Structures are given as structure tokens and as C-alpha cells.
């Protein structure tokens with residue numbers, strides 16, 4: 165068994181030993197949702213003070229308002245009653261380090277994990293890759309404040325999102341753990 169698998173199962177056993185949250189209702193008790201990046205340095209439960217049952221946390225690369233993130237947000241309010249949403253991107257995000265073009269080139273030559281150095285991204289091996297794969301918009305980021313604002317606007321302008329849900333735009337600083345508001349995003353997300 166892999167070390168990671170062992171460690172996860174052991175940690176889960178410990179968690180389950182003192183588990184006392186078995187009676188929580190499905191709708192989030194504090195009635196809000198956070199859309200944020202999957203970056204391993206971010207822990208929304210800690211940076212936003214969440215416990216089990218409190219809020220929805222939707223995570224993807226960059227915390228972007230992709231169709232799938234919006235799908236989750238719509239389910240979050242329509243079926244599970246959330247009333248306020250946050251879009252939280254962060255400093256030093258990996259999504260700032262590449263473009264759609266770079267990702268397409270890397271994938272077309274190899275499906276192995278790529279490496280990065282001062283000259284940019286490189287494939288770790290040569291070989292045929294998924295040149296026939298469908299093109300994906302990777303939703304890379306040039307500027308955090310701009311990407312937060314774009315995403316808040318994309319959610320705000322979706323016809324399935326009611327206008328009375330406020331959407332707040334923030335950037336999490338990986339150096340000090342602080343949330344910094346992006347005022348133009350919060351303004352765009354005003355209920």
C-alpha cells in the first residue's frame with residue numbers, strides 16, 4: 165500500500181474515533197459559499213473559520229468561475245439555501261505561470277508531469293501525447309484582482325444567479341494568511 169494511502173486511512177481512523185457530527189443537516193448552517201483555488205497552501209476551513217456543516221467550499225485550479233463552478237453555486241443556493249458567496253483567489257497562484265498556449269504545447273508532446281525552471285515549463289520526456297485531445301480553456305490568470313473581478317462578474321451575469329445574492333471578491337495572501345478585498349469585484353457583485 166502506498167504511504168499516502170496508509171497515512172490518509174490512519175488519519176481518517178483517528179478523525180472518526182472522535183466524530184460527533186453525524187446529525188448535521190445537508191444545507192450549510194451559515195448559508196454561504198466560497199469559490200477558491202485548490203492550492204495546497206490554502207485551507208478555507210482555517211482562513212475563513214469553518215466547521216463541518218457551515219458552508220459550501222467549491223475548489224478548482226485558480227478558484228475560477230468555470231461553468232462547473234457556477235453549476236455548483238446554483239445548486240448551492242437553489243437547493244441548499246446559501247445566501248452569500250465569496251470568490252477568493254490568492255497571491256503566487258500557479259495559474260499565473262502559464263497560458264493556454266503553453267499548456268496545449270506541453271500536453272501535445274507528453275502526458276507526463278512537466279517541470280519548470282527559469283526558462284519556463286519543460287516536458288520531462290519526449291513522445292506522442294494527446295494531440296487529438298479537445299481544447300480546454302485553462303482559465304489561466306494574468307492579474308489576480310482582474311481575475312477575481314472577472315469571475316465575480318461572470319457569476320453575477322449568469323441568468324440563473326439571483327440578483328439578491330451578494331458576491332464578495334477577495335485575494336488570499338499566502339505569505340501572511342490575510343484576505344484582501346478586491347473592491348471593484350465586491351462592487352460588481354453587490355446584491
Ligand SMILES: [Zn+2]
Pocket residue numbers: 201202203225226227254256257258259
Ligand atoms: Zn492557485
